[in-house]
Amino acid sequence: MNIIVCIKQVPAKDAPLAIAGNWIRESDIGFEMNEPDSYALEEALRLKEKHGGEVIVLSMGPERVKQTIKEALAKGADRGIHIADDQFAQLDPLATACALAAAIKKEKADLVLTGLQSDDHGFGQIGVLLAGVLDLPHATIIMQIEVADGRMKLKRELEAGWFQHIECPLPAVLSIQSGINKVRYATLKGIMAAKKKEIATITRESLGAASAPTQKIEKIYVPTKTKKTEFLTGSAKDVATKLVEKLKFEARVI
């Protein structure tokens, strides 16, 4: 079973965000693997361990993205594909999906996995759009995958504690829900082995998959507060005493 996992590199969780127009200033901050995608990678590795085949990591963005691909290789992916594009952060979801789909078409994949959404743009559309562009069946918010006889039985999460089982033929695109598995760490052996693994770089232009932008992020900004928050300050002890008083006599909730 050959599996392509789409992985995005995003600003590190604790990175201070300096807003610059419709994106952030990238100097001086760290980047990391988008956490929801790490669950998709883990699921791909587990499927490979069970059914054999190859796990290919696909990532788009500037040169720094290679670091995240290497991390995935160290965890056990077999090879990486880097779609080089310095303007990746400016692409709309459809243009991103068209570029990823063009790279996926060059491979013989049985399954394409994505995380549910990215922690930066948070579009949450790429898996569904890939299915559309590649004309493959798809399912999203997946909590369990069982493969037998060229079909999958999937557990899909719905709202408010509900789930649904669905059957889906292969090949297909799945968006994986965070928490589906416990993500592994790279071992030292894995890190050493990754040095020998291949990362093929292609430019987005060379894929010939440009699509006219359908939307534009005009600007980003710190949201205006809708509620007036009363901040309590002082030592931990002071704050605790004040808070108990507020909750007791002002909010009257304890």
Add this chain to the structure above:
Amino acid sequence: MKILVITEQRQGKWNNASFETLAAAQRIAAETASTVSALVLGKGVGPFADELAAKDVSEVLQVEHDLLDSYTPDGYCVALKQVIESAKPDLILFPHTYQVRDFAPKLAAMLGKGMIGDCIGYRNEGGKLVFVRQMFQGKTAADVTFLGDGPWFASFQSGAFRADLLKPHPSGKAPVNRISVDLKPEQIRTTPLELFKEAKSAVDLTQAPIIVSIGRGIKAPENIPQAEALAKAIGGEIAASRPICDEGWLPMERQIGSSGQTVAPKLYLALGISGAIQHVVGMKGARTIVAINKDQNAPIFEIADYGVVGDIFEIMPALTEALEKAKA
């Protein structure tokens, strides 16, 4: 402008976010001299169509097909593409539900269009609609506009608009137009099976008057007893944001948020929770919200009544002690 709202029902029940989106559409229509059509699709959805017709809409589109009885992304995309091509709306609005996430971007792409998803609001800037959504897990907002010709697709986050502001039809009932679509079994590639809930959870957080909830800031499972001691002292239930349950530090049944439980207690104490939108939708209805977080820019403070910028590991024990002293 012609606005089409795609509503959502499942197994004889509305997804109430449908009405919030319909209310949003009515407001946009009033500001832009537009009309609103409401669409419901499925099998035997006449009663749903009639209910929509009682709202202030110019027409209701009732899309019926046996193969739309259960939701499938293929079935919905094939059917709705046909409806959109014949009805020619300029703007198509959806509630941002799990189901909409599953098919709407693809539907838009099948028509060569894009979708602005998970919007929390909009602005009308001289006839141009600017949609507002969140980025960076709620740490920033983004103004997003459509490029090119319509139809444009957008979805509104649950809670972004108020369903109780939905206007009834001024003179009784809007016309209901039944629309037939051409849909064949082989066009539907996935097979939906049974809906189910996991083993019934022992705790019903929706009934808890006080909830003490922990997020990533708790750092390690060894630290959870500190939060539990605080919950005990304040007489509340312990709960968490999704990452804590994903890690297995607390059972999934204690998760608050879009994929977990939605609660509205009288007091919600958020400890080390940044306030990503997936969490906030599950608790923003709480009467009083207290947020304690070391990051003063954490989005949780936007909805907090009381905020403390500080170290939860200093404040949790101090607060537990103060509560016990207050009781004594």
